[in-house]
Amino acid sequence: xxxxxxxxxxxxxxxxxxxxxxxxxxxxxxxxxxxxxxxxxxxxxxxxxxxxxxxxxxxxxxxxxxxxxxxxxxxxxxxxxxxxxxxxxxxxxxxxxxxxxxxxxxxxxxxxxxxxxxxxxxxxxxxxxxxxxxxxxxxxxxxxxxxxxxxxxxxxxxxxxxxxxxxxxxxxxxxxxxxxxxxxxxxxxxxxxxxxxxxxxxxxxxxxxxxxxxxxxxxxxxxxxxxxxxxxxxxxxxxxxxxxxxxxxxxxxxxxxxxxxxxxxxxxxxxxxxxxxxxxxxxxxxxxxxxxxxxxxxxxxxxxxxxxxxxxxxxxxxxxxxxxxxxxxxxxxxxxxxxxxxxxxxxxxxxxxxxxxxxxxxxxxxxxxxxxxxxxxxxxxxxxxxxxxxxxxxxxxxxxxxxxxxxxxxxxxxxxxxxxxxxxxxxxxxxxxxxxxxxxxxxxxxxxxxxxxxxxx
Ligand SMILES: [Cu+2]
Numbered sequence: 001x002x003x004x005x006x007x008x009x010x011x012x013x014x015x016x017x018x019x020x021x022x023x024x025x026x027x028x029x030x031x032x033x034x035x036x037x038x039x040x041x042x043x044x045x046x047x048x049x050x051x052x053x054x055x056x057x058x059x060x061x062x063x064x065x066x067x068x069x070x071x072x073x074x075x076x077x078x079x080x081x082x083x084x085x086x087x088x089x090x091x092x093x094x095x096x097x098x099x100x101x102x103x104x105x106x107x108x109x110x111x112x113x114x115x116x117x118x119x120x121x122x123x124x125x126x127x128x129x130x131x132x133x134x135x136x137x138x139x140x141x142x143x144x145x146x147x148x149x150x151x152x153x154x155x156x157x158x159x160x161x162x163x164x165x166x167x168x169x170x171x172x173x174x175x176x177x178x179x180x181x182x183x184x185x186x187x188x189x190x191x192x193x194x195x196x197x198x199x200x201x202x203x204x205x206x207x208x209x210x211x212x213x214x215x216x217x218x219x220x221x222x223x224x225x226x227x228x229x230x231x232x233x234x235x236x237x238x239x240x241x242x243x244x245x246x247x248x249x250x251x252x253x254x255x256x257x258x259x260x261x262x263x264x265x266x267x268x269x270x271x272x273x274x275x276x277x278x279x280x281x282x283x284x285x286x287x288x289x290x291x292x293x294x295x296x297x298x299x300x301x302x303x304x305x306x307x308x309x310x311x312x313x314x315x316x317x318x319x320x321x322x323x324x325x326x327x328x329x330x331x332x333x334x335x336x337x338x339x340x341x342x343x344x345x346x347x348x349x350x351x352x353x354x355x356x357x358x359x360x361x362x363x364x365x366x367x368x369x370x371x372x373x374x375x376x377x378x379x380x381x382x383x384x385x386x387x388x389x390x391x392x393x394x395x396x397x398x399x400x401x402x403x404x405x406x407x408x409x410x411x412x413x414x415x416x417x418x419x420x421x422x423x424x425x426x427x428x429x430x431x432x433x434x435x436x437x438x439x440x441x442x443x444x445x446x447x448x449x450x451x452x453x454x455x456x457x
Pocket of ligand 1: 375401402403437438439440441445
């Protein structure tokens with residue numbers, strides 16, 4: 001391994017400015033990491049030598065997907081509150097182009113050869129391909145509510161998570177013939193997915209399943225489930241495909257998966273509600289965004305320890321990195337800093353965590369607006385009369401897919417991003433009835449319908 005690293009460094013030195021671009025790396029010559037700050041409408045540029053933010057770049061509302069080309073020269077950012085993908089030139093760290101892709105684009109993926117970027121058009125129900133040489137859309141395929149996706153090395157095949165309720169699936173797209181080529185129906189909603197470097201497996205997550213699903217791409221069958229902690233979100237691979245880095249939101253962990261045995265090999269505690277991860281190109285360091293604690297954890301994969309925690313801004317979600325060695329070996333160990341979980345107050349009742357956004361007395365109303373957001377219901381606790389009927393108008397303020405499930409009433413309704421649903425609920429004769437978002441219950445997105453005299457909480 002040291003030989004290989006030395007060789008790469010030697011080649012980089014030999015090529016000098018020509019391959020990577022002299023203005024491209026940080027002043028210290030380290031690769032830069034780019035972090036989408038969902039609540040700041042900006043991208044933070046992190047110097048991985050100094051482990052600090054160099055600058056932030058404004059982008060249109062709701063930076064959602066974010067990828068870097070393998071040569072590290074360009075970064076693509078989709079904005080789900082707009083209809084554009086912004087192109088950042090990493091030599092200047094400025095937005096140099098804006099590509100119109102239709103309403104509410106979600107995830108992005110880049111092909112291993114850097115020729116194509118996949119854009120998942122949640123709002124326009126299609127997957128689009130951008131040619132990175134021209135930054136123009138060169139083709140599209142219809143897909144219902146595509147959320148995230150992953151591209152083959154040559155960019156001619158994509159796997160996409162289609163989140164349409166009642167028809168959730170992983171869909172394989174042929175991006176030469178521009179059509180759907182295969183479909184894996186799922187009984188739960190797919191979230192993050194990633195194709196292994198050899199193209200033989202897709203590791204993906206399902207809302208409500210505490211495992212990483214392993215799909216064999218040749219047979220389109222799920223061949224393994226690797227149990228992890230609550231609410232895994234995404235599990236990308238190290239460049240050699242030897243390990244997968246499972247981001248587990250509930251406990252705030254990065255779980256290392258051994259891809260030769262499909263088992264969990266160990267876990268590292270990171271920040272609150274981790275969202276995404278990326279490996280350095282030498283496979284030695286992982287960078288994990290922590291949406292709930294507004295920072296990035298730098299994890300040395302050999303020692304399985306957090307060696308730095310970098311405050312980056314509000315609600316960091318996606319992260320991508322330029323090629324080059326990470327700084328794990330050189331950086332001195334530093335303790336992970338615990339950060340507050342934002343304005344939400346978490347309380348625990350009967351083993352269930354509630355992101356507490358208040359109690360509402362609804363005994364004398366027949367309708368109520370219930371807000372769903374990342375990741376709570378407001379109000380959280382509704383106090384009603386025995387057997388009372390209440391019409392709920394549930395509004396999703398976020399650009400994340402949420403859901404309202406009340407198992408005791410047979411309710412299971414997805415609430416689309418920025419969308420609303422109406423439904424009737426009935427309070428119990430006595431006691432409490434639990435409701436939750438089936439996607440985010442482990443993050444505290446739970447509530448209760450309560451009957452009778454109940455205390456403050
Ligand atoms: Cu939710």
